[in-house]
Amino acid sequence: MIDTHVHLDRLDDGPALLQAAVDVGVTGLVSIGLDPRCPQQLRGPLPPGLEVKTVLGLHPQEVRDAADVDAAFAVLERRLDAEPSVVGIGECGLDARPGIGNAALHQEVLRRHLRLARRRGLPVVLHGVRRDGALLATLDDEAGVDGVWHGFSGSKETLLAAVRRGLFISVGFLALNERARRLREAVPAIPEDRLLVETDAPPLAPARIKDVVAAVARLRGTTPEHIAALTSANARRLFRF
Numbered sequence: 001m002i003d004t005h006v007h008l009d010r011l012d013d014g015p016a017l018l019q020a021a022v023d024v025g026v027t028g029l030v031s032i033g034l035d036p037r038c039p040q041q042l043r044g045p046l047p048p049g050l051e052v053k054t055v056l057g058l059h060p061q062e063v064r065d066a067a068d069v070d071a072a073f074a075v076l077e078r079r080l081d082a083e084p085s086v087v088g089i090g091e092c093g094l095d096a097r098p099g100i101g102n103a104a105l106h107q108e109v110l111r112r113h114l115r116l117a118r119r120r121g122l123p124v125v126l127h128g129v130r131r132d133g134a135l136l137a138t139l140d141d142e143a144g145v146d147g148v149w150h151g152f153s154g155s156k157e158t159l160l161a162a163v164r165r166g167l168f169i170s171v172g173f174l175a176l177n178e179r180a181r182r183l184r185e186a187v188p189a190i191p192e193d194r195l196l197v198e199t200d201a202p203p204l205a206p207a208r209i210k211d212v213v214a215a216v217a218r219l220r221g222t223t224p225e226h227i228a229a230l231t232s233a234n235a236r237r238l239f240r241f
């Protein structure tokens with residue numbers, strides 16, 4: 001299994017948590033950035049047998065003001081030049097939860113990520129909370145970028161609109177919630193070649209990717225082995241494992 005969304009630097013007791021993930025069959029993960037100025041490193045050694053790819057970007061919750069965004073992007077460009085393990089841009093996107101910055105600036109910063117991704121030929125990792133329509137409209141304005149909508153929580157219609165724009169859809173811990181009816185209805189509609197899985201750890205432990213895979217399999221009426229195989233193949237394709 002490949003977990004496409006983990007915040008490595010936020011894991012307490014990371015080496016043990018990742019060993020537990022390897023023990024249940026995780027062979028790869030994508031380490032996701034919140035701010036390129038953070039080293040984004042595991043505190044301790046990586047377990048053997050685990051391949052890690054890195055994605056760097058500025059999460060909407062880390063967007064403060066225009067000058068700070070410029071400073072973050074200068075570091076981001078430098079790290080893209082220097083670190084060959086970086087395989088994507090993000091996470092970036094729109095988030096309308098109260099207290100998470102200003103919508104106009106979020107929009108501008110998202111465009112900047114999309115342009116950078118297109119210029120560098122890298123996929124984006126998108127975060128969208130309560131701004132689904134605006135996220136899709138921005139993708140239309142900045143077409144020609146590959147990527148994934150991470151932690152998808154939207155409707156089947158939003159899902160199909162995202163797939164039409166070439167995005168992968170990553171299903172996370174919300175699939176474990178019996179009451180997340182909208183997502184549970186959408187999961188069977190994800191095309192096989194567009195489906196990814198993630199834990200977004202922490203707080204969920206990385207080994208629980210096994211439960212996410214099992215839940216997705218149940219919702220799609222297939223086996224966990226099938227979901228593990230196809231999501232791993234998709235992750236390898238998108239993130240160049």
Ligand SMILES: [Zn+2]
Pocket residue numbers: 005007032091200
């Ligand atoms: Zn995240």
